[in-house]
Amino acid sequence: MTHTAPVTDWATDFDVMDPGYLKDPFTIWDQLRQSCPIPHTDRRKSSWMPLRYDDVTAIAHDIEHFSSLKVAVIPADEDEDPNENWDGPSLEYGLPPISADPPLHTWTRRLLLPWFSHKRVDSYVPLTRELCRSLLDGFADKGHADAAADYAQQIPVRVIARILGVSTDMADTFTEWVRDVLEFADDQERRQAGVEGLLYYFVDQLAQRKEHPGDDLLSELLHTEVEGKQVDDGIVLGMAALVLIAGVDTTWSGIGSALWHLASHEEDRKRLVAEPDLMPTAVEELLRAYSPVTMAREVTQDVEYAGCPMKAGDKVLMNFPAANRDPEAFENPDVVQLDRAHNRHVAFGSGIHRCAGSNLARMELQVALEEWLTRIPEFTLAEGEEITWAGGQVRGPRILPVVFP
Amino acid sequence: MKIRVDPDKCQGHARCYSLAPELFEVDDYGQSTVIVDEVPPELEDKARLAIANCPEYAIEIISE
Numbered sequence: 001m002t003h004t005a006p007v008t009d010w011a012t013d014f015d016v017m018d019p020g021y022l023k024d025p026f027t028i029w030d031q032l033r034q035s036c037p038i039p040h041t042d043r044r045k046s047s048w049m050p051l052r053y054d055d056v057t058a059i060a061h062d063i064e065h066f067s068s069l070k071v072a073v074i075p076a077d078e079d080e081d082p083n084e085n086w087d088g089p090s091l092e093y094g095l096p097p098i099s100a101d102p103p104l105h106t107w108t109r110r111l112l113l114p115w116f117s118h119k120r121v122d123s124y125v126p127l128t129r130e131l132c133r134s135l136l137d138g139f140a141d142k143g144h145a146d147a148a149a150d151y152a153q154q155i156p157v158r159v160i161a162r163i164l165g166v167s168t169d170m171a172d173t174f175t176e177w178v179r180d181v182l183e184f185a186d187d188q189e190r191r192q193a194g195v196e197g198l199l200y201y202f203v204d205q206l207a208q209r210k211e212h213p214g215d216d217l218l219s220e221l222l223h224t225e226v227e228g229k230q231v232d233d234g235i236v237l238g239m240a241a242l243v244l245i246a247g248v249d250t251t252w253s254g255i256g257s258a259l260w261h262l263a264s265h266e267e268d269r270k271r272l273v274a275e276p277d278l279m280p281t282a283v284e285e286l287l288r289a290y291s292p293v294t295m296a297r298e299v300t301q302d303v304e305y306a307g308c309p310m311k312a313g314d315k316v317l318m319n320f321p322a323a324n325r326d327p328e329a330f331e332n333p334d335v336v337q338l339d340r341a342h343n344r345h346v347a348f349g350s351g352i353h354r355c356a357g358s359n360l361a362r363m364e365l366q367v368a369l370e371e372w373l374t375r376i377p378e379f380t381l382a383e384g385e386e387i388t389w390a391g392g393q394v395r396g397p398r399i400l401p402v403v404f405p
Numbered sequence: 406m407k408i409r410v411d412p413d414k415c416q417g418h419a420r421c422y423s424l425a426p427e428l429f430e431v432d433d434y435g436q437s438t439v440i441v442d443e444v445p446p447e448l449e450d451k452a453r454l455a456i457a458n459c460p461e462y463a464i465e466i467i468s469e
Contacts, residue, residue, distance in 0.1 A: 057460075114433040118419055280424055284458065342457040350460055354416040354435075362423060 004186075011036035015043050016073060016294070016317065017186060022391040026334060029322040038308050045075045047296075047315040048308055051322040053329035053346070055306060059297065059316060060350040063101060065305075066297035066316055068353060071099050073296050073317055073393040074185035091199065092234045095242035098295075098353065105352065107226055108239060112356050115163060115217050121359040128159055128364055132371035140375050144382060147263065147372075148400035152255035155368055159360070160247035164240065165216020166205055173197070178248045183390045202240045206233065217243065243357075250292050251361045253396020254347075255368045257290035258283075261336060262369075263381045263402050268338055273377045276370070282338040283366050288345035289336050291321040292394050295349065320346045321395060379404035406444040407467040408452055410437045414463035421455035421464060428452055437463070 007015050010028055015021065021028055029051050032039050037052045050056045059066050094100060097109035114120065135154050139145040157175050161168045180194025205218060213219040221236045262269040272282055299314040310316070324345045325333040331342070348355035355361065381387070382401035390398050410421070410429070417435020421428070427448055431437045444452045456464045 110434060113417070113435055117433045117435070118422060118431055119433070281454075284420070284424075341454055344458060344460045344462075346460050348418060351416060354418055358417075359419055 011039045012041070013043065014039045014041045014049060016049075016392050022389045022395075025322070025391070025395070026325060029319075029325060030334075033322075033326065038306060040308070045315050046311065046313070047317055048305075048310060049317040049319050049322075051319055051326070053323040053326040056318055056320060056323035057346060057350045059305070060318060060346075060353070063352065065300055065303045065310075067101050067300050068099055068105070068295075068297060069094065069101065070298045070315070071095075071295050072185065073294050075296075075315065091238055091241070093232070093238045095238045095245070096235055097239075097356070098242055098246060099238075102352070104235075108235060109352075109356060111221060111224060111226075111231070112239065112243070116357045116360050118359045121363050124159060124163070124360065125363060125367060127162060128155065128367045129371060131155060131158055132368055133375075136371060136375045143405070144401065144403045146400055147259040147379075147402045148252075148256040148397045151372065152252045152259060152368065152396075152400075155255060156251040156361075156364055157248045159364060160244060163217055163247075163360075164243060165209075165214050165218055170201075174244060175248060177201075178245050179390075181245055182249050182393045185392070198241050198244065199237065202237055206236060206240065246355075247357055247360070249390075249394045249396075250355075251357075251364050253292035253390070253394050254287060254290065254361065254365050256397040256400055257292065257395075258286040258365060258369055259372065259402070260381075260387070260397050260400055261286060261290065262373075263379055263400075265336065266380070268336060269373075269377075269379075271338060272369075273373050278338050279366055279370065281340060281343070283362060283369070284343050284345060285336055285338055285340045287347040287362070287365070288324045288330070288340070288343055289334075290396075291324050291345070291347035292396050293347070293349075293355075294319050294321065294393055294395075295353070318349070320349060376404045406446075406449050406452060406469055407442070408439050408444060408456070409465055409467055410439055411463045411465060412436060414461045416461050416463075418460055420458045420460065424458055425451040425455040428455065 007013055007018050010032055033051050038048050038050045041047050050059060097105040135151050139150055157171045158168045177194040177197045180190045184190040209219045209222055213223055218240055221239055224231055272278060295318045297316040299310045299312055301312050303310050327333050348358040379402045382403045385401040387397055388399045390396060415437050419431045421437055422431045428441055429437050430440045
């Protein structure tokens with residue numbers, strides 16, 4: 001696979017899966033923002049990667065030239081068909097609304113949004129809190145833990161399973177499928193295994209709910225009518241798969257990065273313990289500084305953007321994490337300020353594709369940090385133990401050894 | 406101080422609600438609205454915080 005060759009010129013041949021970039025993309029973004037703020041690569045597929053806040057938000061709002069039909073950062077080898085990335089049983093509509101443009105995007109999004117309204121999300125707080133406490137029970141007395149695998153990774157998948165109405169016993173399997181699709185997408189076999197696992201599982205779950213509807217999201221989608229017609233099974237399948245794929249890796253990565261920050265920045269950790277009222281702005285600041293998610297767009301027609309000759313079919317990697325570190329948009333962007341007042345971060349995107357689950361993600365991050373800091377107010381990175389980071393579509397720590405008294 | 410949310414710009418980030426729930430309400434579809442006619446003086450800082458956190462530049466000051 002040629003796209004894994006070492007990078008010598010980041011402006012013309014970048015690679016978001018480069019090992020050095022996975023660990024520290026920040027320095028590379030800083031250099032590129034000054035020399036070439038929209039680098040290009042032909043690895044995998046002709047792709048552009050805007051790094052400045054104004055470019056990322058402008059492109060996110062220009063849905064005429066930049067379609068969401070193909071949102072995968074790592075395309076499948078044969079990226080010709082809109083659904084090729086999610087090849088499997090009847091994903092003829094992709095994963096609406098994330099991989100859809102209006103009008104499909106508009107009405108499928110309206111079906112999902114009430115399930116993630118802040119009122120609905122408030123009702124998920126007790127189960128999230130209880131889940132965090134039981135996870136902490138498992139290691140708080142041991143003096144060490146893997147804050148990513150033992151804690152962060154375990155939370156969102158179980159909350160999302162409850163919302164979907166599927167068994168939390170499947171949490172580890174769900175996690176594996178989602179990682180196959182998002183993190184190991186360069187490995188076509190693994191990616192395919194994840195997609196197939198997910199889709200066959202949901203095909204079966206949907207069939208069960210047609211017979212015996214419950215009060216969960218899947219049942220409601222199956223029994224909803226839009227303009228007098230029942231929603232097509234293929235659309236429901238895509239939406240179900242989307243909720244799982246988008247609701248697991250992303251928030252888990254955000255929780256993991258926040259814990260990495262607090263483990264490695266003693267002053268911020270102490271301050272957040274001493275001043276719990278800072279939590280709302282602190283959560284936004286940690287989301288800004290360690291935004292997990294990059295989404296792709298596809299150029300719909302040849303267009304020149306900021307001097308870049310973008311061709312129809314090119315990918316644009318919407319680097320929201322880099323936009324959130326742009327010094328033109330944020331004062332001292334590389335410094336975490338838990339009480340940052342001016343913070344128009346776009347960790348959840350910008351425009352009509354704003355993350356539909358952002359209220360849920362924000363709640364999970366806040367509750368996970370509150371519970372951890374209550375039980376383990378003092379903790380640091382385990383000296384000499386390696387931390388690993390996933391990246392590409394979703395950035396966050398995957399192994400995060402920490403120690404505490 | 407009077408403020409309003411431009412419904413055409415609001416995309417439902419709900420940052421205003423999470424930072425200043427005394428001043429904003431968000432419906433099931435993410436649309437935010439201001440729930441006070443006049444921002445009480447003690448909440449003006451919170452109103453400014455919400456304005457400075459809106460990624461869509463959707464909150465406007467109508468009068469200071």
